[in-house]
Amino acid sequence: EAGVAQSPRYKIIEKRQSVAFWCNPISGHATLYWYQQILGQGPKLLIQFQNNGVVDDSQLPKDRFSAERLKGVDSTLKIQPAKLEDSAVYLCASSTRQEYGYTFGSGTRLTVV
Amino acid sequence: GDSVTQMEGPVTLSEEAFLTINCTYTATGYPSLFWYVQYPGEGLQLLLKATKADDKGSNKGFEATYRKETTSFHLEKGSVQVSDSAVYFCALSDSNYQLIWGAGTKLIIKP
Numbered sequence: 001e002a003g004v005a006q007s008p009r010y011k012i013i014e015k016r017q018s019v020a021f022w023c024n025p026i027s028g029h030a031t032l033y034w035y036q037q038i039l040g041q042g043p044k045l046l047i048q049f050q051n052n053g054v055v056d057d058s059q060l061p062k063d064r065f066s067a068e069r070l071k072g073v074d075s076t077l078k079i080q081p082a083k084l085e086d087s088a089v090y091l092c093a094s095s096t097r098q099e100y101g102y103t104f105g106s107g108t109r110l111t112v113v
Numbered sequence: 114g115d116s117v118t119q120m121e122g123p124v125t126l127s128e129e130a131f132l133t134i135n136c137t138y139t140a141t142g143y144p145s146l147f148w149y150v151q152y153p154g155e156g157l158q159l160l161l162k163a164t165k166a167d168d169k170g171s172n173k174g175f176e177a178t179y180r181k182e183t184t185s186f187h188l189e190k191g192s193v194q195v196s197d198s199a200v201y202f203c204a205l206s207d208s209n210y211q212l213i214w215g216a217g218t219k220l221i222i223k224p
Contacts, residue, residue, distance in 0.1 A: 041216075042216055043157070048210070050210075056209065101162050101206070104156045106156040
């Protein structure tokens with residue numbers, strides 16, 4: 001089966017600019033996650049979708065981050081305006097059942113300068 | 114709340130050495146347990162999993178057994194290779210379908 005697709009692979013922007021990331025999960029996976037992984041640390045959950053709806057966005061900095069999942073398939077994560085501390089790898093993952101674990105995409109490496 | 118604790122790294126071994134990376138957890142209920150691996154510059158890959166007590170997950174020569182009595186899920190490999198150098202994350206899946214992560218253990222294998 002095809003994996004989780006993410007784009008772009010790399011992005012460099014200046015602080016205060018905006019950026020958007022795209023994710024296409026595995027077909028049939030109802031649950032989609034966005035994670036932020038800062039270099040040397042474990043992943044931090046930003047938002048979890050179940051189909052179209054948001055299950056958990058408690059750790060999403062809503063003053064600058066937003067995410068949507070249209071039609072329960074693709075998802076976009078946006079940062080506006082970006083800060084230096086947003087430099088990280090943004091990972092998308094999807095799953096179908098708890099016991100199966102997640103499948104991660106390759107991630108988008110964001111550098112804010 | 115649920116949590117995962119894994120041994121701090123880096124762990125440095127010679128090629129063909131025996132590997133153990135310790136992982137313990139606290140959880141309500143009966144979570145599924147996972148090991149993920151992250152090779153340099155790459156995303157996270159599921160290495161192995163176990164869904165109930167006494168299950169053994171295995172993949173690529175790695176093994177881990179779900180021990181409910183000791184709340185542990187230690188990762189082992191009998192003979193490591195240079196290509197196993199990576200960061201290994203232990204995680205559990207809670208009732209909300211969220212993964213609770215350990216801090217990660219960096220493994221360095223020297224030829």
